[in-house]
Amino acid sequence: xxxxKSGAPKMGKNKPRHAEHNAKGTKKNPFGKxxxxxxxxxxxxxxxxxxxTED
Numbered sequence: 001x002x003x004x005k006s007g008a009p010k011m012g013k014n015k016p017r018h019a020e021h022n023a024k025g026t027k028k029n030p031f032g033k034x035x036x037x038x039x040x041x042x043x044x045x046x047x048x049x050x051x052x053t054e055d
Contacts, residue, residue, distance in 0.1 A: 022029045 025031050
């Protein structure tokens with residue numbers, strides 16, 4: 001019996017189909033770079049104020 005043709009799982013193909021646009025270690029996102037949280041905090045505070053005024 002040929003067990004290779006019986007639907008056994010194929011090994012060694014667990015790589016992603018494409019590269020992420022913001023992967024670690026690329027030019028856009030180098031290793032060791034700290035993210036700037038000030039923009040995020042501004043957006044979060046604006047969203048909180050918006051929901052506060054709507055209620």
